[in-house]
Amino acid sequence: MTVHDLCSLDDLADGSARRFEVAGRSVAVVRLGGAVYAIGDTCSHADVSLSDGEVHADTCELECWKHGSAFSLRTGQPNTLPATQPVPVYVARVAEGRVVIEMGASS
Numbered sequence: 001m002t003v004h005d006l007c008s009l010d011d012l013a014d015g016s017a018r019r020f021e022v023a024g025r026s027v028a029v030v031r032l033g034g035a036v037y038a039i040g041d042t043c044s045h046a047d048v049s050l051s052d053g054e055v056h057a058d059t060c061e062l063e064c065w066k067h068g069s070a071f072s073l074r075t076g077q078p079n080t081l082p083a084t085q086p087v088p089v090y091v092a093r094v095a096e097g098r099v100v101i102e103m104g105a106s107s
Helices: none
Strands: 001-006 014-024 025-032 035-042 052-058 061-063 068-073 089-097 099-103
Touching: 001 014, 025 099
Parallel strands: none
Antiparallel strands: 001 099, 014 025, 025 035, 035 089, 052 061, 061 068, 089 099
16 A cells, blocks of 8 residues: 555545546545545546535435536445446545555556
8 A cells, every 4th residue: 555645634625525636647636624524526327527526425426517426525426327436435534634545556
């Protein structure tokens, strides 16, 4: 696993998503209070950026702005149609006030 330092926790607005390019992959990082989540940024249905969508803090989901599929921030599984395929999920955490994610070679 390789650890990637993305930004300060304070650089992420609570309840919103932000796109990062990490090791050649687009990653949507979401802050919900003191917790952070990282999932693949490309919708598995429409090939658009998930980080432009709406965060649903109550269900821990990120909704695709194009067709409304909502993806679990914990599992990457779509919880609503039209998407049927999951997006990747990465281990994300806050370490000494910094947001970091872990990626393996096959992540």
